[in-house]
Amino acid sequence: MGCCSGRCTLIFLCTLQLMLAVERQVFDFLGYQWAPILSNFFHIILVILGLFGTIQYRARYIMVYTVWAALWVVWNVFLICFYLDVGGLSKDSDLLTFNISAHHSWWREHGPGCVRSDVFQTPPGVGATATSTGESHGYFTVTGCLLEYQYVEVLQSAVQILLALLGFVYACYVVSAITEEEDSFDFIGGFDPFPLYHVNEKPSPLLLKPMYQST
Incomplete structure (x- = not known):
């Protein structure tokens, strides 16, 4: 390839x-x-x-x-x-x-063009008891996000x-x-342990016979 x-x-x-x-x-x-x-x-x-x-x-x-x-x-x-x-x-x-945890996407507050503003106030809908005791909660608003x-x-x-x-x-x-x-x-035999054209390496008996020369 x-x-x-x-x-x-x-x-x-x-x-x-x-x-x-x-x-x-x-x-x-x-x-x-x-x-x-x-x-x-x-x-x-x-x-x-x-x-x-x-x-x-x-x-x-x-x-x-x-x-x-x-x-x-x-x-x-x-x-x-x-x-x-x-x-x-x-x-x-x-x-x-x-x-x-209550975490959300990092891009929620840090997206392109986003501006975060922290607001500390009593959440809407909370009764008079929480307001009278001075309890406040932190909120933030994100504005100006391009996306x-x-x-x-x-x-x-x-x-x-x-x-x-x-x-x-x-x-x-x-x-x-x-x-x-x-x-x-x-x-083509690349993984064949016995190739197609195998050479017989066993010596021939004829090669082992002594050669006698007549005198």
Whole structure:
């Protein structure tokens, strides 16, 4: 397979996936999104495995990457549905943090153009008891965002889906190409321990007979 073949394209796709996965992992850590952090961790490992298999012509490793690419598409479709509130999901829930914290996406407060303003006030709907005791709660408002955080997350997931689909297609192509090469090499005796043209190295009895010269 030449330099411009599907193998080189798959190497490029895996490298790009790896870079974007590391970038996404950093921002998910900043937002304490534990479910995406775990999924990104496995994604990075399996993309590295697929990259290694592509470079070293290991079809089994590429097949594992192919299976993961399909699962990665499913996961990112779920994230899109989550942030768009599709199918009963809600982006305001604590599902991605396993309900152990109330953190949300880092892009919610730090998106492009977003300005955060801290507001300390008594929450609306609280009775007179809390107001009279002087209890106050801190809130923040985010204004001026050029793109809402849910759309940033959806855009990231859409890019991941596109790369995973391309990686799936090229991985299948590379696996088939490697398999064909192995089959053709085996057909001409590349893996045959007994070659077709076997030279008998056992010495002939005629060569062991002493030669007597008559006088």
